Every structure is written in structure tokens, then in C-alpha cells.
Amino acid sequence: MSVNHMDDELQDPAPWLLEVIAESTANESEDVRERMRNAGRLALSLARLRAEKERVGFLPLPFGRYVAGLAAMVGLSLEPILGWASLDDVSSLRAQDGPGIGRLASALGFRVDELLLSIRVAVAEQAAGGPLPILAVHRGASGRVTERDCARALQQIELDWPADVRAQADALVSGAESAFHVHASRLA
Amino acid sequence: MSSSSQAPLPEPLSLPQRLALLEPDAYDEFGDEFGPRLCRYFRRHGLSDVDARDLAATCVTDIALKARKYRAEKGSFSSWVYAVARNAMLDFLEKAGRVSTAIKEMPTEVPVDRPDEAVVNAVRAALEELRASARTLVTRRAHNPAQTFKVLGKELGLKEGTARGQCLRAMNKLERRLKQQPAIQTWLRKGQR
Numbered sequence A: 001m002s003v004n005h006m007d008d009e010l011q012d013p014a015p016w017l018l019e020v021i022a023e024s025t026a027n028e029s030e031d032v033r034e035r036m037r038n039a040g041r042l043a044l045s046l047a048r049l050r051a052e053k054e055r056v057g058f059l060p061l062p063f064g065r066y067v068a069g070l071a072a073m074v075g076l077s078l079e080p081i082l083g084w085a086s087l088d089d090v091s092s093l094r095a096q097d098g099p100g101i102g103r104l105a106s107a108l109g110f111r112v113d114e115l116l117l118s119i120r121v122a123v124a125e126q127a128a129g130g131p132l133p134i135l136a137v138h139r140g141a142s143g144r145v146t147e148r149d150c151a152r153a154l155q156q157i158e159l160d161w162p163a164d165v166r167a168q169a170d171a172l173v174s175g176a177e178s179a180f181h182v183h184a185s186r187l188a
Numbered sequence B: 001m002s003s004s005s006q007a008p009l010p011e012p013l014s015l016p017q018r019l020a021l022l023e024p025d026a027y028d029e030f031g032d033e034f035g036p037r038l039c040r041y042f043r044r045h046g047l048s049d050v051d052a053r054d055l056a057a058t059c060v061t062d063i064a065l066k067a068r069k070y071r072a073e074k075g076s077f078s079s080w081v082y083a084v085a086r087n088a089m090l091d092f093l094e095k096a097g098r099v100s101t102a103i104k105e106m107p108t109e110v111p112v113d114r115p116d117e118a119v120v121n122a123v124r125a126a127l128e129e130l131r132a133s134a135r136t137l138v139t140r141r142a143h144n145p146a147q148t149f150k151v152l153g154k155e156l157g158l159k160e161g162t163a164r165g166q167c168l169r170a171m172n173k174l175e176r177r178l179k180q181q182p183a184i185q186t187w188l189r190k191g192q193r
Helices: A003-008 A015-024 A030-056 A063-074 A079-084 A095-107 A112-128 A133-140 A147-158 A163-187 B015-020 B024-044 B049-065 B077-095 B117-128 B132-143 B149-156 B160-178 B182-191
Strands: none
Touching (some): A015 B160, A030 A063, A030 B024, A095 A112, A163 B077
């Protein structure tokens, strides 16, 4: 019987055999293990921000300021979290920040309509060069500002938006919404 | 007071319960326990070292974040982790244009529990009985099944056919020997393989 004929009778190994050999001879470097522990710690930071967001609820603030406020309240640095979301800075939003914002918002437990409102507030304040009186009044009110109040106020403001501001808002919203749903489906 | 009147000690919390309670140690433990295993799992399914590590890190964060959705009555935590990771891997492969029907239809042969010391010792003892070149072939193949015998053979100074034959003969021998070991039989039964 030739060697080639004998080789034809050899069987591919069962998946469990490959698995048990790999697990029994594993030798991941400490760098890899530390990277994985850091990934776990990042999840803890996101989970703590999410818990704080559940406690705080909706506020008529730009997305970046809202998230920065959550981080300040729980004593967390925002830098690693922004890095995870591929965002440099959320104090001033750019059109290309949409996907990162969507991913971060999904992880923090935003609802999609809530996210889109906070993006519109951010664009409105950036376009106006500062806090908007109509929203600032609501922030100072003794009662809670509802999302409906905020949406109504924004509708008025957006009537006067020039085309470039509208385009920026549309790009942000589109990118954020798409990334939000992708990430939300992974967390479902 | 007799010991029988003392309240029983509470059951220690499981890892997913501790994750849901935002215990910091639990997040370190999850990353340390599952991160390297997910790396190996992704490599066994053809991802490069770099991609496997990147995807494993992403999965550690995403899965730990959704740990509160795990339901113990539906199966082990390990099974749940690997089911989520498998979907992430399929998404990754799909985006890279590397998903075939075969991969999509592959059974969910997810690892259930990390092999215990008895299993690890049995495997290592069996590997030690192989010739050095066969042991290297088998170990390398187990960690990266996507690596071709042509590449493996070249690294060891063997022709492709020789590398393939040596490796598969050694693996067939290992499989026959390990299946007789009680520790391996128990581990296989637990994973229902």
C-alpha cells in the first residue's frame, strides 16, 4: 500500500480536538491579556455612564455636553471612551462624527429619537455660536423639559437654518442613526 | 446556639451577576478569562493574529456591556458569550467579503467550558509522546487551522504532502488516545460533542 493511498484514509481532525489542543497549549502574552482586561474596564466605564444616564434622563443639552456631564458626575475620564467610539472631541460635532456618536449613544442606552434630538441641539448651538435662549430658558425651568418641548423649540430654530447647517445636521443624523442601529443590534 | 439554627451562607454571585452589579473585579476577570480564549477562537476560524485580537477586544467590551441580558435558564454563560462572539465574527467576515455558505451554516460548535487541569494534563502528556516535528505541526495547526500545509511544511523543511500526512496521522492518533481518557470523556459529555 503506497504512502499516498494511506494518506487518503487520514481523516480531518474533529473540531473538539483542535479546540482542546489549542486551549491546552495556549500561551497568550501579557500584553494581550492586559489589552483584554482594559477592554473589560472600558465596558465598566460605559456601563457606569449608562447607569447614570438612566438616573438623569433627558436634558435639552448638546450630545457632547450631556455625555461630558455624565462622566463628570461619576468621576470618569472621557478620553478612553471617546477613543473607543473613534471620536476626538464631542464639544463641537463634525459631520464625520456621526457613526462614533451613534455607537456611543447606543452603548449608553440612548433611545434613537433622544439621540437625534441631542444632535440637533448641538448643531443649533454651534450654528448660533452659543447656548440658545429658548433652550436655556427651558433648562432653568423648575419643571422637567420634555423631549416634545425641545423638539418644538428646535423646529422653530431650524426654520432659519442656512443650507450648509442643514446639510451638516442631516449628515450627522444619518451617520449616527445608522451606526446606532448596527451597534444596538449587537447589544440586543 | 446550635449550628443548625444559623442561616445558610448565601451562594456566591456568578460572573454575569457581578458584571450586572458593576463590580470592577468582575470586568477584569471577564477580560482576562474570555479575551484570550476569544482570540484563539477567532484564529481557529481563519482570522489573522491582528484581526483576532482586535475583534476579541471589541467583543470583550460589547459582551461585558450586555451581560445583564444573559439568562441562566437558557444555557451556560460561556455558551452565551461564544454565541455572541460567533455572530460578531460572521459580521466581520461578511464585511471583509470572506463569508461563505459553509461558514454561515457551520454548526455552533462553540467551546463551552475551559478544559480543566485534568484535561490539559492529558492533552500535554499525549502531545509529549509525539515526535517533535509532529508535535509542532499539530500545535500550530490547532492554533491556526487556516494556515496551509504548504506554509507549515516550508517552515519545518518538509514537503507539503509530508507535512499534511504527518500532521493528520498524529492528530488521528491523538484523537483515538484522548477519547479513551476519562477526563476527556467527561469534558466532551459536558460540551455534548
